[in-house]
Amino acid sequence: xxxxxxxxxxxxxxxxxxxxxxxxxxxxxxxxxxxxxxxxxxxxxxxxxxxxxxxxxxxxxxxxxxxxxxxxxxxxxxxxxxxxxxxxxxxxxxxxxxxxxxxxxxxxxxxxxxxxxxxxxxxxxxxxxxxxxxxxxxxxxxxxxxxxxxxxxxxxxxxxxxxxxxxxxxxxxxxxxxxxxxxxxxxxxxxxxxxxxxxxxxxxxxxxxxxxxxxxxxxxxxxxxxxxxxxxxxxxxxxxxxxxxxxxxxxxxxxxxxxxxxxxxxxxxxxxxxxxxxxxxxxxxxxxxxxxxxxxxxxxxxxxxxxxxxxxxxxxxxxxxxxxxxxxxxxxxxxxxxxxxxxxxxxxxxxxxxxxxxxxxxxxxxxxxxxxxxx
Amino acid sequence: xxxxxxxxxxxxxxxxxxxxxxxxxxxxxxxxxxxxxxxxxxxxxxxxxxxxxxxxxxxxxxxxxxxxxxxxxxxxxxxxxxxxxxxxxxxxxxxxxxxxxxxxxxxxxxxxxxxxxxxxxxxxxxxxxxxxxxxxxxxxxxxxxxxxxxxxxxxxxxxxxxxxxxxxxxxxxxxxxxxxxxxxxxxxxxxxxxxxxxxxxxxxxxxxxxxxxxxxxxxxxxxxxxxxxxxxxxxxxxxxxxxxxxxxxxxxxxxxxxxxxxxxxxxxxxxxxxxxxxxxxxxxxxxxxxxxxxxxxxxxxxxxxxxxxxxxxxxxxxxxxxxxxxxxxxxxxxxxxxxxxxxxxxxxxxxxxxxxxxxxxxxxxxxxxxxxxxxxxxxxxxxxxxxxxxxxxxxxxxxxxxxxxxxxxxxxxxxxxxxxxxxx
Ligand code: SF4
Ligand code: SF4
Numbered sequence: 001x002x003x004x005x006x007x008x009x010x011x012x013x014x015x016x017x018x019x020x021x022x023x024x025x026x027x028x029x030x031x032x033x034x035x036x037x038x039x040x041x042x043x044x045x046x047x048x049x050x051x052x053x054x055x056x057x058x059x060x061x062x063x064x065x066x067x068x069x070x071x072x073x074x075x076x077x078x079x080x081x082x083x084x085x086x087x088x089x090x091x092x093x094x095x096x097x098x099x100x101x102x103x104x105x106x107x108x109x110x111x112x113x114x115x116x117x118x119x120x121x122x123x124x125x126x127x128x129x130x131x132x133x134x135x136x137x138x139x140x141x142x143x144x145x146x147x148x149x150x151x152x153x154x155x156x157x158x159x160x161x162x163x164x165x166x167x168x169x170x171x172x173x174x175x176x177x178x179x180x181x182x183x184x185x186x187x188x189x190x191x192x193x194x195x196x197x198x199x200x201x202x203x204x205x206x207x208x209x210x211x212x213x214x215x216x217x218x219x220x221x222x223x224x225x226x227x228x229x230x231x232x233x234x235x236x237x238x239x240x241x242x243x244x245x246x247x248x249x250x251x252x253x254x255x256x257x258x259x260x261x262x263x264x265x266x267x268x269x270x271x272x273x274x275x276x277x278x279x280x281x282x283x284x285x286x287x288x289x290x291x292x293x294x295x296x297x298x299x300x301x302x303x304x305x306x307x308x309x310x311x312x313x314x315x316x317x318x319x320x321x322x323x324x325x326x327x328x329x330x331x332x333x334x335x336x337x338x339x340x341x342x343x344x345x346x347x348x349x350x351x352x353x354x355x356x357x358x359x360x361x362x363x364x365x366x367x368x369x370x371x372x373x374x375x
Numbered sequence: 376x377x378x379x380x381x382x383x384x385x386x387x388x389x390x391x392x393x394x395x396x397x398x399x400x401x402x403x404x405x406x407x408x409x410x411x412x413x414x415x416x417x418x419x420x421x422x423x424x425x426x427x428x429x430x431x432x433x434x435x436x437x438x439x440x441x442x443x444x445x446x447x448x449x450x451x452x453x454x455x456x457x458x459x460x461x462x463x464x465x466x467x468x469x470x471x472x473x474x475x476x477x478x479x480x481x482x483x484x485x486x487x488x489x490x491x492x493x494x495x496x497x498x499x500x501x502x503x504x505x506x507x508x509x510x511x512x513x514x515x516x517x518x519x520x521x522x523x524x525x526x527x528x529x530x531x532x533x534x535x536x537x538x539x540x541x542x543x544x545x546x547x548x549x550x551x552x553x554x555x556x557x558x559x560x561x562x563x564x565x566x567x568x569x570x571x572x573x574x575x576x577x578x579x580x581x582x583x584x585x586x587x588x589x590x591x592x593x594x595x596x597x598x599x600x601x602x603x604x605x606x607x608x609x610x611x612x613x614x615x616x617x618x619x620x621x622x623x624x625x626x627x628x629x630x631x632x633x634x635x636x637x638x639x640x641x642x643x644x645x646x647x648x649x650x651x652x653x654x655x656x657x658x659x660x661x662x663x664x665x666x667x668x669x670x671x672x673x674x675x676x677x678x679x680x681x682x683x684x685x686x687x688x689x690x691x692x693x694x695x696x697x698x699x700x701x702x703x704x705x706x707x708x709x710x711x712x713x714x715x716x717x718x719x720x721x722x723x724x725x726x727x728x729x730x731x732x733x734x735x736x737x738x739x740x741x742x743x744x745x746x747x748x749x750x751x752x753x754x755x756x757x758x759x760x761x762x763x764x765x766x767x768x769x770x771x772x773x774x775x776x777x778x779x780x781x782x783x784x785x786x787x788x789x790x791x792x793x794x795x796x797x798x799x
Binding site: 068069070071072073074100103106107109110111114117118129130132134136138139140141143144147148292293295297298320323324325326328329330331332333335347349350 | 499524749752756
């Protein structure tokens, strides 16, 4: 294989993983542990000898009786997950870990556990675990988080995995550091050779494979032929978790998404992943400003502004899940702060996980009008 | 015609007390006394015990709404760029603060609080309070809120004594540590010392008060006919709860209990011939309390249950067990989760419905307040499985404009007709 062929094949593998999602890992030789939400350092699972595989990105056309207890204000990703879980889609996993501080994850955990506790109709489901990490830097919080890590290891132990020692943690963290480095390279290529859509797909492909494999695919794929780019505007995205390729495509008619500040964007992987010791992994995860529950509370918006300005965005697009009740509180102050730096901000409002053509068209019109008005 | 319903003496006494208390608080605060602005699910006990006056977010919100200002502020909220699906009722005070014209507000506006306190039970709490803190410069004390991974369905049986096992040691350790940090902050703020011996006695008095409410709830549940309306249950519990553990609160709880006991002893029922018993699930309908009696004449249907009275016992009694601060953590650590998280909410609803011999449940499901709506459908199914009819009312209930009495009445009447037909 020439290096170009290798690059094209790596890029194709990343695209495939991002489409196939957890089924990309079906042939993995390691036991797989599902992860729902950001805020669970995958390093801990990998160090225990399992492959962490995300379960919250997928959607389904199927249905299941559990929808009778899902209220309309429950996040779409939770609804899709619960249907898939109860239909047996995750039966091949050795367990699923839910990050409590990621709002949809808590509800997914509670509704799934209750359905199972009531022993209602379902296919095989793996054991479930709630990961209660508290996002505060105090000593009691650090102790609490340490206890949660022990509980996680006990849970993984029940799945037949060994409690990771320091050297295993260091190896797993090393792979995460490689991944971080490769993602850094990818981010540098965005706006030069890669679109924001590609970057998001390639980054999220890593949710379904090991960190080392992800790093190596990313490194090769970077040499693949460049995307066709519109580089007129450097765009940032904020708001609810967005994993819709058509929405990226719509936004990138106007420029390139160079700063993707939402949970399915650059907020993952969490910053604690590449730290070499348990203590540091937990502390860095707890200090992750991309969590809504971060203390001090001002850290969330401050990090957004810092990242968007560092990426030299001149346009920031905000988009919201139908169920948003949290990010909305940030919008006015965020827009004001960005406007002071001469960044244009547009709020596209509420959208479905996969918005329909009418929404996309309307959103596109909103953006072009706003840009027109700015001229 | 049946004899008209005679309100309890206690109801007026409670309302008068609250009015005088609010007047006193206003005088204190507007003349420059330090005070704390806190959310409803925070450890009020710590502030009370330190003698620092508190203004509660939800209470202040009701005061603003009572001044007919909600509409103005909701419009402002939208104009300021906050979207319409954000929690509104609990954010009215923040919006008023952001709007900035204090002369418009009750009391001519609140001065800057010395401290803000919220618990991270719902995701938006910390956002709302952090905006307050940004605007006013007041420090924000946040109480974290890890979830209970393995919630025991029959929590109310364990919560009083076995709270360590129910709420889990790691969670209680963390919360106690956060209380200690808050106490230190309050000591500095007030220049007084947190007296742990008298705090234990204070916590005992709260338990004493809640036990009185427990007896009152039992009287109402067991009486052959429901003796009082829930529109009277609610203020007679809620007002003393704001002042829990005070001499007045305990005295008032007893007064309310005794009045209920007298009605039960005198076989006084809400209606002459009680035929249907209903429960009202969700926050109180404070702007149309008359609705609670709307089906008494027509169907002999009474609202016998609202959560406030029975929750006084199940949600608040926590035996001190030599560690009152930890007992307080047990009270606070799942306070609203018990009302919103399955299986806690569904099992408790069924238990209560059975105890109060309920036929029909009216279930308020907010459309946009995710936190307070979660678990509603689990509860609905559980109630139905227990043989109770459930009528869903999808409404945010934040303001009067959303309440359509005719529409709801039109859905309830056929159910009640049906039920009466079945009972013949
Ligand atoms: S989320 Fe619910 S409990 Fe919390 S402030 Fe809003 S309305 Fe109140
Ligand atoms: S009932 Fe629920 S929503 Fe209402 S104040 Fe209590 S915890 Fe909050």
